[in-house]
Amino acid sequence: MPDNKKQAAHRALVDRILNGEGRSSAQQRARAFGNDGLPPPLNTLIGKVATRPTQVTEADFAAAKASGFSEDQLFELVICAAVGQSARLYEAGLTALAEATANGGAR
Template sequence: MTADNWVPRRPKTVPDDKQAAQRALVDSILSGDGRASADQRAQAFNGGGPLRNLVENVIATPVQVTDGDFAAAKAAGFTDDQLFELVVCAAVGHSTRLYEAGLAALEEAI
């Protein structure tokens, strides 16, 4: 198949396996058991919460997150387990927004 005869497929209206897996991941990190509260995880997923600066750094410039960022969060009373969960929530939330924007762009383009 060459680029000349490639025909894009219309995204399915029924979720495919990748969409179902992505939804299951989001469900698990937001609703599953955790050391951080469900509210804190939801806030981090949406880019905010009590660790807004850390969360925004994880989303915008993850390579610039430092040990000092984590030390400040720990000084505010967060445990290593909570920090891990909240960083994962922030990263998955950001990737979910990108994924959904990509799917919407595909839908518009086709």
């Protein structure tokens, strides 16, 4: 089934960024992915990536760097935030589709 390949490729991406080797800890990456539980000022940058990415500024990165995060760590955590928010959209869409077709009838 084509969708299995698409969903498998998506799962492989999520699994890599959360569970593979990284410069940030797996816990930090999970928190960025979930947009939950990160300390200030990093939470501002990550929150914007997840919910209002056009409002991200140089100052958000500068503040996160000044609080001790390296560029490589921020590279990872921003990616985790973007992939995490998108994964929640995927889940919401697939759940709505499953509910809409729960009683059969759809092709």
